[in-house]
Amino acid sequence: MTYFLQQGLNALQLGSIYALIALGYTMVYGILSMINFAHGDFFMVGAFICFVVVTFMGLPFVPAMILSIIGVSLLGVIVERAAYKPLRQAPRVSAIITALGVGIFLENFTLALSPYPKHIPAIIENTSWTFGGLTISSLQVIIILLSLALMTVLHFIVQHTRVGMAMRAISWDKNVVPLMGVPVNNVISITFAIGSGLGGAAGMMYGMAYPIIDPYMGIIVGWKAFIAAVVGGIGNIRGAVIGGYILGATEIMVAAFFPSTYRDFTAFSLLLILLIVRPYGIMGKPRPQKV
Amino acid sequence: MGNRIIETDNLTVSYGSIAAVKVISFHVEQGEIVALIGANGAGKTSTLRALSGMTTYGGRVSFMGRDLRGVAAHKIVGMGMAHVPEGRGIFGNLTVLENLKLATWQRRDKKEVAADYDRIFNIFPRLKERRQQSAGTLSGGEQQMLAVGRALMSKGTMLLLDEPSMGLSPLLAQEIFSMLAELNRAGTTILLVEQNANMALRLADRCYVLETGIIVLEGTGKELIGNPQVKEAYLGT
Ligand SMILES: Nc1ncnc2c1ncn2[C@@H]1O[C@H](COP(=O)(O)OP(=O)(O)O)[C@@H](O)[C@H]1O
Ligand SMILES: [Mg+2]
Numbered sequence: 001m002t003y004f005l006q007q008g009l010n011a012l013q014l015g016s017i018y019a020l021i022a023l024g025y026t027m028v029y030g031i032l033s034m035i036n037f038a039h040g041d042f043f044m045v046g047a048f049i050c051f052v053v054v055t056f057m058g059l060p061f062v063p064a065m066i067l068s069i070i071g072v073s074l075l076g077v078i079v080e081r082a083a084y085k086p087l088r089q090a091p092r093v094s095a096i097i098t099a100l101g102v103g104i105f106l107e108n109f110t111l112a113l114s115p116y117p118k119h120i121p122a123i124i125e126n127t128s129w130t131f132g133g134l135t136i137s138s139l140q141v142i143i144i145l146l147s148l149a150l151m152t153v154l155h156f157i158v159q160h161t162r163v164g165m166a167m168r169a170i171s172w173d174k175n176v177v178p179l180m181g182v183p184v185n186n187v188i189s190i191t192f193a194i195g196s197g198l199g200g201a202a203g204m205m206y207g208m209a210y211p212i213i214d215p216y217m218g219i220i221v222g223w224k225a226f227i228a229a230v231v232g233g234i235g236n237i238r239g240a241v242i243g244g245y246i247l248g249a250t251e252i253m254v255a256a257f258f259p260s261t262y263r264d265f266t267a268f269s270l271l272l273i274l275l276i277v278r279p280y281g282i283m284g285k286p287r288p289q290k291v
Numbered sequence: 292m293g294n295r296i297i298e299t300d301n302l303t304v305s306y307g308s309i310a311a312v313k314v315i316s317f318h319v320e321q322g323e324i325v326a327l328i329g330a331n332g333a334g335k336t337s338t339l340r341a342l343s344g345m346t347t348y349g350g351r352v353s354f355m356g357r358d359l360r361g362v363a364a365h366k367i368v369g370m371g372m373a374h375v376p377e378g379r380g381i382f383g384n385l386t387v388l389e390n391l392k393l394a395t396w397q398r399r400d401k402k403e404v405a406a407d408y409d410r411i412f413n414i415f416p417r418l419k420e421r422r423q424q425s426a427g428t429l430s431g432g433e434q435q436m437l438a439v440g441r442a443l444m445s446k447g448t449m450l451l452l453d454e455p456s457m458g459l460s461p462l463l464a465q466e467i468f469s470m471l472a473e474l475n476r477a478g479t480t481i482l483l484v485e486q487n488a489n490m491a492l493r494l495a496d497r498c499y500v501l502e503t504g505i506i507v508l509e510g511t512g513k514e515l516i517g518n519p520q521v522k523e524a525y526l527g528t
Contacts, residue, residue, distance in 0.1 A: 180394045
């Protein structure tokens with residue numbers, strides 16, 4: 001039982017990270033009906049910003065976190081304006097290929113900077129507490145609570161601010177939103193900033209939990225988080241969170257009770273089955289066709 | 292001659308090689324209700340979309356004396372033009388109140404905004420009852436009211452309406468039209484696009500008839516109701 005709870009805690013930690021990344025996919029999809037396939041690499045950049053500011057500037061946790069978030073937010077906004085916006089009217093496949101290209105660029109740009117892998121030094125004091133056989137580390141507490149805090153902030157922005165209202169309106173019918181006097185391009189930029197920033201935060205936390213980082217670390221994690229977003233119902237914010245935690249739990253539990261090589265295979269199979277049962281994802285609903 | 296709020300000069304709208312609007316010139320004066328009627332595909336929606344900056348166009352559109360070329364759609368809203376699009380364009384995932392609120396984006400006069408909610412809830416008491424409800428649950432008529440309410444919340448003094456009677460029962464359509472007449476008496480200028488020419492002609496001060504992208508007739512509402520050509524083509528008699 002304790003072992004099970006212990007794994008539950010690990011699942012919560014990994015699931016939080018997947019959920020944060022999945023939110024980035026789902027927000028961009030919700031507003032542009034486009035999958036930002038470079039998002040996994042945004043996540044990687046978050047980990048690298050953390051590495052740079054901690055190693056070379058000696059910054060502690062909080063400023064490193066803030067810089068990772070802001071840095072990746074800016075990256076998202078710039079990539080959208082420079083690479084995706086010109087293609088908004090183009091066939092969808094152009095945007096997909098461009099996103100993949102941006103991802104490859106980011107990987108190779110990072111790769112060209114210096115030899116890998118890198119090691120992020122520990123920036124928070126590693127204490128742990130034990131309650132009746134259950135051990136919690138300070139890192140776990142930080143990752144889980146910080147993720148929940150970021151998700152709460154996101155929920156507040158989307159549900160209770162003017163710009164969040166505009167995001168929801170755009171996800172319903174982008175064409176009508178300018179007629180409300182809303183500058184749609186600005187709202188899209190803000191969406192990219194938030195979605196990418198969450199990916200940056202996830203990258204940093206991931207880098208703290210698994211401190212060996214390399215330029216390709218975002219590929220597999222990105223794909224997994226993307227699948228988590230799809231399983232939750234792409235475009236649906238709550239769905240992305242649920243999908244992230246389901247994926248985290250599946251992976252941890254499979255690895256806990258089966259040989260670890262089964263992990264990805266089993267996790268992906270489960271997700272595929274979920275999608276066969278619920279093709280629009282857990283929270284997704286088929287939208288009535290507009291005439 | 293009154294004060295021309297909207298004036299177009301050789302307006303054209305094309306989609307690729309399809310010319311939807313072929314060189315039309317018309318105007319709307321302050322305080323008027325002008326109707327633009329025509330069959331399906333005549334180019335009515337394209338014309339309105341050009342006016343509100345939702346599509347690229349050739350020729351010239353001016354609004355209150357200002358050339359609109361290059362002005363973004365959301366800025367045009369801020370200038371006082373409100374476009375109620377075809378199919379109403381309600382955000383079904385937002386509440387009624389949020390739909391209204393979104394339309395105030397360009398406004399800086401916070402106090403008057405608060406008063407305007409009351410004004411709109413006065414005109415449409417049913418929206419008030421349903422203000423916390425998601426707008427997707429409204430009936431067609433209520434959605435049309437919400438669409439007009441939104442246009443008013445954006446402080447539109449010039450209303451462009453694209454087939455507001457579409458999908459409504461004759462009774463509800465009548466209700467919407469009387470409300471438009473009332474808004475007009477209170478000072479709102481209206482450009483009304485309709486396939487349902489009968490009611491539009493009776494409401495309008497002046498009217499243009501559009502056929503495959505060209506204005507083929509114009510006159511006062513009364514003149515056109517009596518016109519045999521119009522009778523045959525648009526009034527179904
Ligand atoms: N987005 C579009 N792409 C291509 N053709 C269009 C588009 N919108 C309208 N059209 C064409 O332009 C013409 C005029 O359409 P529209 O302005 O919608 O007319 P109306 O509102 O009078 O029915 C029609 O032939 C229509 O098929
Ligand atoms: Mg039309």
